[in-house]
Amino acid sequence: MKAIKGNLQLMKEINTASVLNLLHREGKLSRAEISTVTKLSATTVSALVEDLIAQGIVTETGERPSVGAGRKAIALQINKDGGYVVGISLGSNYLISAVLNLHGECIAEFKAKIASGNEAVAEQIRIALQSCLDQQSMLDSGTIMGVGIAAPGIIDEKGATIVYSNHLKLANLNIKEQLKANYPDIPIRVMNDSNAAAFAEYYSGVGKNKRSMLYITIHEGIGSGIILNGEIYSGFLGAAGEIGHIPVESNGALCLCGRHGCIETVLTTPYLLDKCQAAARVAEQPVPNSMEDVITAYEQGEAWLQPVFAKVLTTMTMMVASAINLLSPEFLVIEGWMNDSPRFIRELHAELALFPFPIAFTEDRFAAASYGEKGALQGAATGMLQQIFGASSLIAD
Secondary structure (H helix, E strand, O other), rough: OHHHHHHHHHHHHHHHHHHHHHHHHHHHHEEHHHHHHHOOOHHHHHHHHHHHHOOOOEEEEEEEEOOHHHHHHEEEEOOOOOOOEEEEOOOOOEEEEEEEEEOOOOOEEEEEOOOOHHHHHHHHHHHHHHHHHHHOOOOOOOOEEEEEEEEEEEOOOOOEEEEEEOOOOOEEHHHHHHHOOOOOOOOOOEHHHHHHHHHHHHHOOOOOOOEEEEEEEEEOEEEEEEEEEOEEEOOHHOOOOOOHOOOOHHHOOEEOOOOOOEOHHHHHHHHHHHHHHHHHOOOOOOOOOOOHHHHHHOOOHHHHHHHHHHHHHHHHHHHHHHHHHHHHEEEEEOOOOHHOOOOHHHHHHHHHOOOOOOOOOHHHHHOOOOOHHHHHHHHHHHHHHHHHHHHHHHHHH
């Protein structure tokens, strides 16, 4: 009998998670709509909803539009102030931390120049988390439902450990271990930053409702995130998507990885800016001080930039086309400096349209990231919410 009781409780938790996950994803739904989508009985949905309302997690928001003269349905949604999550993004230049309510709205933010090395980064994460809590007097550790952390490099998500990050000089940094002394009861999830950003775009951005998606980001480094059948694909030991270190020039520039001629040495902003500055000096043109200056000159059609950008366009096309041929994603999302250049995006569209894919890669399968450089932050927080509201996490616990 004890086992049956346990099974009934588990089933209730799974059903509750299904309702919460649906409401979190869709926003507002009636009890009848929840019943239709989840295939749960109206009686079960009603009981679950009443429990969630009593707990302050779900709230009624008024009548739903309906067809006919029958009784109006009551709309339900997640109570945005029923709890909070903290998202932390470890970028190449900055650490950004934010407190988000259960609707994903930012209510407090902390930003600092990123540190490097295990001890310095761990301390910075602790300071950022405490700063977010201190900025909102209504918050304390009891109202925080989870902390999602996005970091570059190889991530062991199950162990909440950054196995290796070249940019931040990290090795085997166990975030959960570092934070549990001060925040023992708060769930912590650590994700690769590109995976987190890809998840944000899939869950609520330009890739919403796409079952397979490739996300590519290009700034100081190159990252990619892969969504397959609605799930993040991390690969063996979390190493999927490391496309920035494929060699494309045998005698190219020295990459941070120690090899010469990686894709990163052609497409990323530090290398690209260096090449454009060198080209300007040879052409006796004003030397650009930033990528903004470079893009302005490129948009104006400056001839001295054409050889540099011809190589960039060819390399970008090869990289994207190879990934598309390998994965055949339904959708491609691009984030990076190129989204500030309408001309470059037009040329990339044209090159991909001419590429001999088995299935034509049309423009409606390609979009700029909706969250921009904050995609990893949004994805870390959203991923934590999805874990809190998801049935799979309940089973795992």
